[in-house]
Amino acid sequence: MSGSAASKLPPARESVFPTRQMLGQMKSKLKGAQTGHDLLKRKSEALTKRFREITRRIDEAKRKMGRVMQIAAFSLAEVTYAVGGDIGFQIQESAKSARFRVRTRQENVSGVLLPRFEAFQTDGNNDFQLTGLGKGGQQVQRCRETYARAVETLVELASLQTAFVILDEVIKVVNRRVNAIEYVIIPRTENTIKYIMSELDELDREEFYRLKKVSAKKERDAQVAEKERLDKADDARAAAEADRAVETKDVLGEGENEDVIF
Amino acid sequence: MEGLFYNVSNGYIEGVVRGYRNALLTGQNYNNLTQCETIDDVKLQLGPAYGDFLASLPPNPSTSALADKTTEKLVAEFRYLQANATGSLAKFMEYLTYGYMIDNVALLITGTLHERDTRELLERCHPLGWFETMPVLCVATNIEELYNSVLIETPLAPYFKGSLSHHDLDELNIEIVRNTLYKNYLEDFYQWVNTHPDVKGTPTAEVMSEVLEFEADRRSINITLNSFGTELSKQDRKKLYPNFGKLYPEGVLLLSRADDVEGVRLAVDGVSEYKTFFDQTGLSQGSGGAVSNMAGGAGGETKSLEDLFYQKEMEISKLAFTRQFTHAVVYAWVKLREQEIRNITWIAECIAQNQKERIGNYISVF
Numbered sequence: 001m002s003g004s005a006a007s008k009l010p011p012a013r014e015s016v017f018p019t020r021q022m023l024g025q026m027k028s029k030l031k032g033a034q035t036g037h038d039l040l041k042r043k044s045e046a047l048t049k050r051f052r053e054i055t056r057r058i059d060e061a062k063r064k065m066g067r068v069m070q071i072a073a074f075s076l077a078e079v080t081y082a083v084g085g086d087i088g089f090q091i092q093e094s095a096k097s098a099r100f101r102v103r104t105r106q107e108n109v110s111g112v113l114l115p116r117f118e119a120f121q122t123d124g125n126n127d128f129q130l131t132g133l134g135k136g137g138q139q140v141q142r143c144r145e146t147y148a149r150a151v152e153t154l155v156e157l158a159s160l161q162t163a164f165v166i167l168d169e170v171i172k173v174v175n176r177r178v179n180a181i182e183y184v185i186i187p188r189t190e191n192t193i194k195y196i197m198s199e200l201d202e203l204d205r206e207e208f209y210r211l212k213k214v215s216a217k218k219e220r221d222a223q224v225a226e227k228e229r230l231d232k233a234d235d236a237r238a239a240a241e242a243d244r245a246v247e248t249k250d251v252l253g254e255g256e257n258e259d260v261i262f
Numbered sequence: 263m264e265g266l267f268y269n270v271s272n273g274y275i276e277g278v279v280r281g282y283r284n285a286l287l288t289g290q291n292y293n294n295l296t297q298c299e300t301i302d303d304v305k306l307q308l309g310p311a312y313g314d315f316l317a318s319l320p321p322n323p324s325t326s327a328l329a330d331k332t333t334e335k336l337v338a339e340f341r342y343l344q345a346n347a348t349g350s351l352a353k354f355m356e357y358l359t360y361g362y363m364i365d366n367v368a369l370l371i372t373g374t375l376h377e378r379d380t381r382e383l384l385e386r387c388h389p390l391g392w393f394e395t396m397p398v399l400c401v402a403t404n405i406e407e408l409y410n411s412v413l414i415e416t417p418l419a420p421y422f423k424g425s426l427s428h429h430d431l432d433e434l435n436i437e438i439v440r441n442t443l444y445k446n447y448l449e450d451f452y453q454w455v456n457t458h459p460d461v462k463g464t465p466t467a468e469v470m471s472e473v474l475e476f477e478a479d480r481r482s483i484n485i486t487l488n489s490f491g492t493e494l495s496k497q498d499r500k501k502l503y504p505n506f507g508k509l510y511p512e513g514v515l516l517l518s519r520a521d522d523v524e525g526v527r528l529a530v531d532g533v534s535e536y537k538t539f540f541d542q543t544g545l546s547q548g549s550g551g552a553v554s555n556m557a558g559g560a561g562g563e564t565k566s567l568e569d570l571f572y573q574k575e576m577e578i579s580k581l582a583f584t585r586q587f588t589h590a591v592v593y594a595w596v597k598l599r600e601q602e603i604r605n606i607t608w609i610a611e612c613i614a615q616n617q618k619e620r621i622g623n624y625i626s627v628f
Binding site: 070073074077080081082089090093094131133134135136137138139 | 325329368369372373375376378383386435436437438440441444480481484485487488489494502568604607608611612615616617620623
């Protein structure tokens with residue numbers, strides 16, 4: 001899409017004054033863009049690799065969750081069978097503080113902070129250890145352990161899913177940047193550079209032409225001046241000769257000198 | 263001699279109960295149930311036995327809904343019997359309900375302790391354990407009030423008296439309260455069947471003594487096994503053992519000292535039945551830590567201790583029907599029906615969760 005649209009559009013360029021300074025700036029910008037592009041490409045690849053791995057692990061975790069939840073649900077059925085009634089309320093009421101807790105940690109994957117949930121169980125916090133004392137107590141405990149395992153899987157899955165969502169977002173952004181640099185910024189900068197170059201060439205040519213013109217004119221002027229000078233010289237010589245013819249007379253002769261008055 | 267006049271007052275009920283017993287699911291029925299593919303099929307299979315009660319269920323009901331409806335039938339039939347019972351049988355049936363009452367009261371006490379709206383809890387109570395003054399329990403807002411003015415009025419008052427103060431209700435774990443009550447209840451029931459003039463010396467006393475002794479022993483063993491690794495101290499544990507039964511007094515004393523499964527096994531060595539149970543579950547060779555009296559996930563073939571106890575209970579209940587002129591058939595019938603409901607729930611769960619390999623774990627005696 002971007003390619004076809006870009007091909008139809010006249011090559012965009014930045015609105016700059018085509019100066020040599022600007023050319024330098026643009027060149028450094030192009031260089032920066034290329035370096036950035038390489039880096040971002042590498043980042044995107046690293047993230048995608050991670051992303052694939054997480055997808056695979058999510059798949060595994062989901063399958064595991066299916067199995068574990070099935071076992072857990074079945075162990076609850078066992079409890080119902082052994083106790084012979086509903087113990088839900090008792091359990092709910094005797095639970096005082098959370099035994100199963102989750103802590104969050106941050107993990108840095110190529111500059112992206114992924115939250116990571118870790119499940120842990122606090123020891124010595126067994127609120128309903130006496131439930132089912134008369135009958136079914138063992139099943140209750142076992143059921144609790146099974147469900148703790150199930151929740152562990154859920155927590156793992158949750159951290160994977162969160163990472164999945166965040167990574168997805170980040171990969172999109174990075175890819176967009178990579179594409180933007182590749183298809184917009186670099187061509188545009190290149191165009192600008194081309195434009196500046198052509199403008200500068202144009203200016204050069206103009207300057208050259210102007211110089212040529214100036215020099216031509218100067219030459220012409222010079223020729224005219226020369227000619228004039230020559231003419232003038234000729235005239236002067238002719239006049240001088242004429243003068244000499246006229247005025248070749250004895251200064252000390254009959255010519256009366258004017259009195260020199262100081 | 264006692265058979266001479268039994269039918270005058272209780273013959274009708276005995277007849278009805280025997281009729282109900284014949285309606286219990288047989289091994290053939292269970293076989294059919296295990297072949298079912300969906301809950302709907304289960305519902306269909308239960309049609310002849312439960313007909314009307316399952317009719318209102320939506321297609322593909324949840325297993326808990328199924329259990330509720332089957333329990334409803336048990337309750338309806340029990341209520342009918344109770345309405346027709348007179349004299350000592352009426353009292354006997356009242357005793358039957360006390361066990362459920364204890365559960366309900368424990369539930370309400372829990373609710374009061376946590377300052378919940380106890381009215382909601384009334385719906386969760388077992389209908390067999392319903393008694394007239396139960397809604398009054400909801401009026402009490404704190405535990406002292408509950409103890410002093412409300413619990414006194416309940417049929418369970420004697421079980422509270424002397425062994426539990428209102429401070430205990432507040433401080434002790436509700437499970438301990440419940441088991442203390444249950445202990446008192448069992449002892450009282452045992453006392454009653456062996457001393458009441460109408461019951462003493464009759465087959466009722468004979469059968470019920472056996473049943474109750476078994477129940478008492480089962481509770482003692484279970485409490486001991488379940489208390490390992492918990493904060494329940496040995497003194498407290500000892501208070502929860504009923505003071506009768508085949509294990510009493512030596513076995514109970516040993517139980518109270520037991521630290522691990524091995525200790526329990528030693529304690530029950532004197533009673534051959536329980537010893538066989540332990541041998542069957544493989545607990546006797548088991549190392550101390552590996553308490554596995556649950557229907558273990560992997561060990562599907564070896565029955566759990568709990569299963570064996572249920573099995574035994576069912577055997578005793580079945581045998582109760584071989585006796586005539588006894589109240590015990592009512593008790594046996596209730597127990598058999600409860601087991602049946604559990605079996606149905608189990609089978610339905612297995613089908614719903616697609617775990618067919620363990621579906622045969624139910625207990626069928628007929």
